[in-house]
Amino acid sequence: MGNVTIKDIASKAQVSAGTVDRVLHNRGRVSEKVKEKVLKVIKDLNYEPNLMARALVSNKIYNIAALIPDYQVDSYWFAPKQGIEKAEKDLQQYRVVVDQYVFNPYDVNSYIEKAQELTASNPSGILLSPIFYRETLPFFEKWKKNNIPFVLFNTDIIEHHPLSYIGQDSYQSGFLAGRLTEYGQADPCTILIAHIDEEISNAAHLMKKEQGFRNFFIQNNLVDKYNIIRTELNRNNFAEFTKQLDSLIENTPDLKSIFITTSKAYEIAAYLEHRHIRHIKIIGYDLLPKNIQFLNKGAINFLINQNPRGQGYWGIHYLAKHLVFKKEVPLLKYLPLDIVTKENLNYFTAEEETIYSE
Amino acid sequence: MGNVTIKDIASKAQVSAGTVDRVLHNRGRVSEKVKEKVLKVIKDLNYEPNLMARALVSNKIYNIAALIPDYQVDSYWFAPKQGIEKAEKDLQQYRVVVDQYVFNPYDVNSYIEKAQELTASNPSGILLSPIFYRETLPFFEKWKKNNIPFVLFNTDIIEHHPLSYIGQDSYQSGFLAGRLTEYGQADPCTILIAHIDEEISNAAHLMKKEQGFRNFFIQNNLVDKYNIIRTELNRNNFAEFTKQLDSLIENTPDLKSIFITTSKAYEIAAYLEHRHIRHIKIIGYDLLPKNIQFLNKGAINFLINQNPRGQGYWGIHYLAKHLVFKKEVPLLKYLPLDIVTKENLNYFTAEEETIYSE
DNA sequence: AAAATATTTGTGTTCGAACACATTATATTT
DNA sequence: AAATATAATGTGTTCGAACACAAATATTTT
Numbered sequence: 001m002g003n004v005t006i007k008d009i010a011s012k013a014q015v016s017a018g019t020v021d022r023v024l025h026n027r028g029r030v031s032e033k034v035k036e037k038v039l040k041v042i043k044d045l046n047y048e049p050n051l052m053a054r055a056l057v058s059n060k061i062y063n064i065a066a067l068i069p070d071y072q073v074d075s076y077w078f079a080p081k082q083g084i085e086k087a088e089k090d091l092q093q094y095r096v097v098v099d100q101y102v103f104n105p106y107d108v109n110s111y112i113e114k115a116q117e118l119t120a121s122n123p124s125g126i127l128l129s130p131i132f133y134r135e136t137l138p139f140f141e142k143w144k145k146n147n148i149p150f151v152l153f154n155t156d157i158i159e160h161h162p163l164s165y166i167g168q169d170s171y172q173s174g175f176l177a178g179r180l181t182e183y184g185q186a187d188p189c190t191i192l193i194a195h196i197d198e199e200i201s202n203a204a205h206l207m208k209k210e211q212g213f214r215n216f217f218i219q220n221n222l223v224d225k226y227n228i229i230r231t232e233l234n235r236n237n238f239a240e241f242t243k244q245l246d247s248l249i250e251n252t253p254d255l256k257s258i259f260i261t262t263s264k265a266y267e268i269a270a271y272l273e274h275r276h277i278r279h280i281k282i283i284g285y286d287l288l289p290k291n292i293q294f295l296n297k298g299a300i301n302f303l304i305n306q307n308p309r310g311q312g313y314w315g316i317h318y319l320a321k322h323l324v325f326k327k328e329v330p331l332l333k334y335l336p337l338d339i340v341t342k343e344n345l346n347y348f349t350a351e352e353e354t355i356y357s358e
Numbered sequence: 359m360g361n362v363t364i365k366d367i368a369s370k371a372q373v374s375a376g377t378v379d380r381v382l383h384n385r386g387r388v389s390e391k392v393k394e395k396v397l398k399v400i401k402d403l404n405y406e407p408n409l410m411a412r413a414l415v416s417n418k419i420y421n422i423a424a425l426i427p428d429y430q431v432d433s434y435w436f437a438p439k440q441g442i443e444k445a446e447k448d449l450q451q452y453r454v455v456v457d458q459y460v461f462n463p464y465d466v467n468s469y470i471e472k473a474q475e476l477t478a479s480n481p482s483g484i485l486l487s488p489i490f491y492r493e494t495l496p497f498f499e500k501w502k503k504n505n506i507p508f509v510l511f512n513t514d515i516i517e518h519h520p521l522s523y524i525g526q527d528s529y530q531s532g533f534l535a536g537r538l539t540e541y542g543q544a545d546p547c548t549i550l551i552a553h554i555d556e557e558i559s560n561a562a563h564l565m566k567k568e569q570g571f572r573n574f575f576i577q578n579n580l581v582d583k584y585n586i587i588r589t590e591l592n593r594n595n596f597a598e599f600t601k602q603l604d605s606l607i608e609n610t611p612d613l614k615s616i617f618i619t620t621s622k623a624y625e626i627a628a629y630l631e632h633r634h635i636r637h638i639k640i641i642g643y644d645l646l647p648k649n650i651q652f653l654n655k656g657a658i659n660f661l662i663n664q665n666p667r668g669q670g671y672w673g674i675h676y677l678a679k680h681l682v683f684k685k686e687v688p689l690l691k692y693l694p695l696d697i698v699t700k701e702n703l704n705y706f707t708a709e710e711e712t713i714y715s716e
Numbered sequence: 717a718a719a720a721t722a723t724t725t726g727t728g729t730t731c732g733a734a735c736a737c738a739t740t741a742t743a744t745t746t
Numbered sequence: 747a748a749a750t751a752t753a754a755t756g757t758g759t760t761c762g763a764a765c766a767c768a769a770a771t772a773t774t775t776t
Contacts, residue, residue, distance in 0.1 A: 003453075005762055016726045021764065029723060051451055052410040053762035056731050093409055095361075176701040183659065184541050216701075301541065336705035339697035343534040343574075347694035363732055374756045379734065387753055411732035414761050723772065730764085739756070746749075 004045045013041040024049075051325055055094050062096045062323045064316060065118045067128035069105035075288055076263050076308065077105070080153065083312025084127070091316065094324045098316060099123065108132050115139050125163075125319035126150035127312075151318050153311040155205070164318045166333045168306040173337050174209035174261070177283050178216025180302050180339065181257050182226075184281050189256035190227040192248070196235055196264040209261040227254075235267050245271050257281045266290035269299040287340065287348060295342050305338035305348050362403040371399040382407075409683060413452050420454045420681045422674060423481035425473055427463035427489065433646055434621050434666065435463070438511065441670025442485070449674065452682045456674060457481065466490050473497050483521075483677035484508035485670075509676050511669040513563070522676045524691045526664040531695050532567035532619070535641050536574025538660050538697065539615050540584075542639050547614035548585040550606070554593055554622040567619040585612075593625050603629050615639045624648035627657040645698065645707060653700050663696035663706050 006024075010017045015034060022028040023038040030038075041047075071078035081100070088098040101118045104110040111132050118126065119142060126143060130136040130152055140160045143150050149163040181191055193213060195206050210230065217223050231248060235241045245268070249255065258268055258280060265284025272280060273294075282300045284291060286308065294300040318329040340348055364382075368375045373392060380386040381396040388396070399405075429436035439458070446456040459476045462468040469490050476484065477500060484501060488494040488510055498518045501508050507521040539549055551571060553564050568588065575581050589606060593599045603626070607613065616626055616638060623642025630638060631652075640658045642649060644666065652658040676687040698706055 006764095007762080017763085018726055018765085019724085022725085025764085027765085028725090031724060034724080050414070050762050052414045053731090054764075056408070056410045056414060056733095057762080057764050059731060172701065176699065179699050179701045184544075186542075186544050334705065336696075337702040338694075339699070339702065341534065341537050341697070343530065343537045344695040344697065347692065364734095365732080375733085376735085376756055377754080380755085383734085385735085386755090389754060392754080408732050411761090412734075414763095415732080415734050417734095417761060718776085720775070721773080724770080726769070727767085729766085732761105734760085736759085737757085739754100741752105741754070743753080744749100744751070746747100 004047045005050070006047075009038065009041050009045060009047055012045065013038045055324060060095065062094070062124040062320065063121070064096060064098045064125045064127060064319050064323075065101060065121060065123035066098055066312075066316070067101045067103065067111075067115055067118055067126065068312075069129065069131065070102045074105050076286060079287075079308035080129070080312035080315075083309035083314075084316050085312075086309070087313045087316035087320070091320050091324075094320060096316070096320050096324065098127075105131060108135055111135060119143070122146070123148065125323050127315040127319060128152060129154040131155055149319065149322055151315045153315045154308070162331075163322055164315075164329050164331055164333060166311050166314050166318065166335070168337070169334045170205050170208035171212035171215075172334075173285075173304050173306065174212025174214075174259075175216045176212075176337050176339070177209070177259050177302075177304060178213045180283055181213075181259060181281070182216070182220070182222060184301065185226070185256055188225045188227075189254045190229060190252050191257045191259065192252070192255055193228065193230040194258055194260045194268060195230070195232045196260060196262050196267055197232065206261045213259055233267075235264065241267070242271065246275075249275070249277070255280060257283070260284040263288055263291065265300055265303070266294050269294035273297075273299055287345075292345065292349070295340070295345060298342065301341070303340045305340045307335040307338065310335050362405045363408070364405075367396065367399050367403060367405055370403065371396045413682065418453060420452070420482045420678065421479070422454060422456045422483045422485060422677050422681075423459060423476045423479060424456055424670075424674070425459045425461065425469075425476055425484065425486035426670075427487065428460045432463050434644060437645075437666035438487070438670035438673075441667035441672075442674055443670075444667070445671045445674035445678070449678050449682075452678065454674070454678050454682065456485075463489060466493055469493060477501070480504070481506065483681050485673040485677060486510060487512040489513055507677065507680055509673045511673045512666070520689075521680055522673075522687050522689055522691060524669050524672050524676065524693070526695070527692045528563050528566035529570040529573075530692075531643075531662050531664065532570025532572075532617075533574045534570075534695050534697070535567070535617050535660075535662060536571045538641055539571075539617060539639070540574070540578070540580060542659065543584070543614055546583045546585075547612045548587060548610050549615045549617065550610070550613055551586065551588040552616055552618045552626060553588070553590045554618060554620050554625055555590065564619045571617055591625075593622065599625070600629065604633075607633070607635070613638060615641070618642040621646055621649065623658055623661070624652050627652035627655075631655075631657055645703075650703065650707070653698070653703060656700065659699070661698045663698045665693040665696065668693050 006017050006020050009020045013020065015038060019030060019034060020038055022030050023035050066084050068080060069077045071081055084098055084100070088096065099121065101114040103114040112135055119139060126148055128150060151164045151166065152162045153166040193210050197206060214228060217226060217228060229252070231244065233241055233244055256279065260268055260282065263284070263286035265282055266288065269282055283302045284300055285304050285306060287303060287305050291300060291303055295303055314333060321327050321329050338348055364375050364378045367378045371378065373396060377388060377392060378396055380388050381393050424442050426438060427435040429439055442456055442458070446454065457479065459472040461472040470493055477497060484506055486508060509522045509524065510520045511524040513525070551568050555564060572586060575584055575586060587610070589602065591599055591602055614637065618626055618640065621642070621644035623640055624646065627640055641660045642658055643662050643664060645661060645663050649658060649661055653661055672691060679685050679687050696706055
């Protein structure tokens with residue numbers, strides 16, 4: 001098992017290795033009779049191609065292009081970049097090279113420009129986070145026409161037949177946040193859902209999180225117990241941001257818990273610290289350094305880690321799986337919703353391990 | 359980078375490929391002068407052997423032996439077995455074969471017998487959970503003498519120079535359980551640490567968990583707020599088990615939380631359900647089907663997943679990394695402490711993905 | 717029926733590393 | 747100095763799959 005070779009098949013089917021090869025790859029023409037005979041033997045012997053030999057001989061270089069936001073503009077994107085580079089290193093052996101096309105997440109034109117550059121380079125595969133939805137559509141068309149597989153991550157659009165989407169179940173993560181909030185609040189109180197958003201493109205995401213969060217309380221018959229309110233904050237204007245929060249706090253004396261749908265929980269934590277408020281629990285997203293800092297201080301209670309590094313890593317891996325190993329990849333991969341506290345934090349910030357396989 | 363071959367080195371160093379090969383493997387004799395010259399070129403060109411070519415030509419079969427408890431006796435061991443089989447499947451390409459030697463975890467003699475069988479088979483590498491410490495020592499000696507690398511998992515003994523230890527940080531997991539308990543109890547109350555143990559061999563483990571748990575409250579100045587008590591229960595005698603719990607519940611009216619240090623949280627959950635007690639929160643370990651059942655019902659609040667499947671998986675992978683790829687593996691690998699609730703459960707029970715790399 | 721063309725099948729080289737074996741250079745013995 | 751031993755280096759085959767090319771059939775055209 002597992003060590004049947006093309007020659008074995010050839011001899012058993014009484015043909016040459018070349019013919020078996022043609023049958024395997026639908027290359028050249030093979031008579032129906034022979035083809036069926038060979039296919040039967042392949043099936044009977046349970047043939048599995050030796051991927052090492054295959055990779056060795058097909059001396060192709062697979063250049064994957066990654067279209068990603070500049071982490072210097074939004075540090076959230078540092079983790080995917082890391083994941084991408086990790087995967088590249090792991091796959092170097094298989095002649096996989098990743099070119100990064102970095103754009104400014106606040107500048108549509110930069111996005112388009114880089115997407116064009118990327119397309120012009122005619123890569124074997126593409127990984128991207130399509131944060132500008134509308135602008136991405138024409139590229140999807142082009143890539144499909146050129147038979148270039150693309151994998152999406154972070155932003156869930158699966159309508160356009162990517163090779164795969166890798167990301168998070170936003171709704172479920174909100175639902176989970178609901179559980180964590182409820183678990184920490186034995187008594188009735190007010191709970192705030194805060195969207196601290198800078199780009200409209202995230203809106204769909206955030207709404208799903210809010211929905212999941214609210215539905216947790218509905219499904220568990222807790223709507224009478226808790227008063228759930230919402231707000232949208234803009235931290236570009238710091239004075240305004242503070243003012244908004246001040247009035248919220250003042251008008252909501254029984255506010256005990258805040259769920260921040262973006263990775264900006266640290267903004268709220270910093271505000272509360274500044275105002276010396278300690279009785280409000282905070283649940284947020286993502287292991288940004290600033291979030292981690294407040295998590296360690298105890299100012300943030302939980303962070304839901306959506307594994308942005310894993311997203312980059314798996315994105316590249318899936319492309320390689322498809323291109324190099326010609327194996328099927330799942331259309332949808334949801335990464336685990338990790339609940340992170342101060343106490344188990346270091347397991348999620350540590351480097352992942354390289355795996356050798358198949 | 360990454361595509362320098364032996365021939366490249368040979369031509370640059372003005373020797374033959376055979377000589378380069380001898381230098382690389384310290385095989386045969388090579389004059390000092392030539393050796394140095396070749397080594398310099400290897401370094402200069404930053405040569406990295408092509409693992410595919412290597413694996414292809416070295417037609418060795420690596421038979422790894424796994425000494426594991428029978429999951430039919432204790433279902434905890436089903437997950438490591440799964441992980442082992444997953445890894446075997448992933449590594450099949452590299453001619454890695456895993457033989458499982460299954461013993462009865464309640465029978466030392468069965469353990470010894472299987473360990474002897476395993477040793478007699480003269481495997482290339484060994485994976486084991488040394489749950490009978492004393493009895494394992496002589497085998498360690500033998501294996502070391504025969505240069506057979508062994509990887510330990512689940513039970514933390516690193517004194518005897520295994521290739522690697524893969525497991526969990528028991529202390530830290532107890533500490534984490536402390537956090538989760540405290541987070542769910544705003545008001546002073548009594549907290550119970552319950553050891554439901556059947557084997558002495560686990561004692562060290564369980565004590566570390568208890569220590570971690572207690573230290574959480576000490577370090578956070580919470581000892582005055584909570585009354586922490588402990589008990590050791592034996593579920594072999596069901597009547598006795600129930601009686602003990604009955605008296606505990608009766609004598610501790612403000613008992614609000616139970617931390618079970620073993621994977622037997624479901625026993626307590628079942629008891630509480632039977633007695634119609636709903637106000638006591640439960641934190642336990644491991645995603646056994648019975649635990650999952652109570653987690654889904656809401657009777658168990660959190661399960662800490664110590665990733666037993668991952669332990670088996672990584673154990674085999676590390677051995678392969680060492681044997682097949684001749685790469686260094688970390689002496690110690692702690693797997694993440696996953697916090698599992700009903701809401702994120704399915705991400706941890708799902709099959710892991712196969713990875714292709716290096 | 718012979719020639720031309722199309723279809724089917726077989727052979728040989730390649731990828732990079734490992735290792736057996738052959739060959740050459742150097743040292744030691746007689 | 748010749749014979750022999752030993753050390754140093756080179757050559758060629760192997761692993762399994764892919765693909766170019768060559769050869770052998772079969773089919774069509776003249």
